Amino acid sequence: MKFQQKHTLKQIATILSCDYVGDEDFTVEGMNEIHVVTPGDIVFVDHPKYYDKALNSAATVILINKEVDCPEGKALLISDDPFRDFNKLTDYFRPFQKSEKNISPSAKIGENTIIQPNVFIGNNVVIGDNCLIHSNVSIYDNAVIGNNVTIHSGTVLGGDAFYYKNRPEGFDKLKSGGRVVIKDNVDIGANCTIDKGVTGDTTIGEGTKLDNLIQIGHDTVIGKKCLIASQVGIAGAVIIEDEVTVWGQVGMRSGIVVKKGGVLMGKAGITKSTQEGKTYTGNPAMEARAKLKELALLRQLPNLIAKLKQ
Numbered sequence: 008m009k010f011q012q013k014h015t016l017k018q019i020a021t022i023l024s025c026d027y028v029g030d031e032d033f034t035v036e037g038m039n040e041i042h043v044v045t046p047g048d049i050v051f052v053d054h055p056k057y058y059d060k061a062l063n064s065a066a067t068v069i070l071i072n073k074e075v076d077c078p079e080g081k082a083l084l085i086s087d088d089p090f091r092d093f094n095k096l097t098d099y100f101r102p103f104q105k106s107e108k109n110i111s112p113s114a115k116i117g118e119n120t121i122i123q124p125n126v127f128i129g130n131n132v133v134i135g136d137n138c139l140i141h142s143n144v145s146i147y148d149n150a151v152i153g154n155n156v157t158i159h160s161g162t163v164l165g166g167d168a169f170y171y172k173n174r175p176e177g178f179d180k181l182k183s184g185g186r187v188v189i190k191d192n193v194d195i196g197a198n199c200t201i202d203k204g205v206t207g208d209t210t211i212g213e214g215t216k217l218d219n220l221i222q223i224g225h226d227t228v229i230g231k232k233c234l235i236a237s238q239v240g241i242a243g244a245v246i247i248e249d250e251v252t253v254w255g256q257v258g259m260r261s262g263i264v265v266k267k268g269g270v271l272m273g274k275a276g277i278t279k280s281t282q283e284g285k286t287y288t289g290n291p292a293m294e295a296r297a298k299l300k301e302l303a304l305l306r307q308l309p310n311l312i313a314k315l316k317q
Contacts, residue, residue: 008184008206009037009047010100016068016082019049022099023092028074029082035068038096042244042262043207043226049096051089090172094182097206101184104130104148117154129165135191147203153191159219161198164189168205168225168243181205183225190214196221196237212249224261236273248283258290270295 017031036047041057041064044050050066052058061069062078069077070084070092077083086092110116110128117136122128127145134140135154144158147165158164164187171178185204189195189211196219203209204226211217212231221235224243229235235253242261247253251265254273265271266283276290286295293301 008039008097008101010035013047016084019068019096020084023070023084023086023095025087025092026074026085027083028077028085029068033068033082037206038093038100039066039206040226040244041066043204049084049093051093053089090179090181094180097182097184101149106130106148111148141197147187150187150189150203152189153193153213155192156189156195157193158195159197159199162195163200165203166200168202170205170225170243185209185226187211190231193217199223202243218255230267 014035015031016027016029016033016035019035020027034047035049038049041050041061044064044066046065046067048066049068049070050061050064051070052061053072058075067081068084069081070086070089072086072089074085106129111130111132113130114128114132116134119136120134120138122140123142125142126140129146129148131149132146134152137154138152138156140158141160143160145163150164167183168181170181183203183205185206186208187201187203188208190213192214193211194216196217198219199217199221201209201223202225207226209223209226210228212229214231215229215233217235218237220238222240224241226243227241227245229247230249232249233247233251236255238256239253240258242259244262245259247265248267250267251269253271256274257271257277259277263277264280266281268284269281270286271277272286272288272295274290275288275292277287278291281287287293288295289298
């Protein structure tokens with residue numbers, strides 16, 4: 008998330024009521040999670056295991072719970088609870104805005120786009136030309152939808168990320184200030200749920216087609232011309248490259264990459280990144296040819312056991 012205007016390190020520290028290390032006029036341009044940070048961003052870290060990763064990331068401001076040696080060209084914000092203070096920044100720079108109408112006056116809707124009855128369109132939503140939004144679709148604040156997009160009934164774009172910190176008193180939610188971005192010529196089936204990014208974008212690439220009942224987690228990026236069948240569950244921060252086919256009831260863990268041109272067979276459990284152009288099956292998934300060989304060998308076990316008993 009980039010701020011509407013640049014801030015200084017001292018200004019951010021004042022918002023958080025925390026100490027800082029660095030020039031008080033050090034420029035701060037935005038805030039992001041570590042997998043999407045760019046220079047000028049704030050990233051938070053609250054566990055020593057991840058200090059080095061945060062300090063050596065592209066982020067130039069590190070919101071951290073301990074004063075450490077600061078790399079050259081970077082600055083620190085010292086907080087007793089970086090998770091809490093990252094939420095505080097989300098509330099400050101992208102606060103929740105109540106909508107007064109089913110279609111917000113701040114929404115921009117393109118030419119020849121049809122909005123069916125009972126659709127909710129939130130604040131600052133942008134919808135392109137020649138789209139068809141069927142009844143009972145909910146499009147939360149700040150979503151961006153391209154041209155020639157069809158969205159079927161019951162779909163929700165922009166729900167919060169499923170991201171929590173386990174505290175003694177219960178689970179603490181990491182607040183979501185990101186967006187959903189749908190590119191041109193995308194079809195989205197009925198009752199799909201696409202969560203917005205925590206600070207960045209959850210993106211569906213041009214020409215991709217989604218069946219009904221699909222869940223897509225926060226900050227996931229799906230490429231061009233992908234085909235995704237019903238009841239697929241995709242966790243947060245997944246990258247699916249172009250021209251991937253995903254069949255029904257596939258599940259994907261967070262943080263993996265599904266390479267270009269891959270095929271994921273029905274009910275596959277994708278627990279690690281795949282190779283380009285390969286077909287995967289099983290749970291945990293493996294390359295389909297290897298899996299079929301494994302199954303063929305398993306079928307021979309009864310005969311092998313019988314021979315051993317002779």
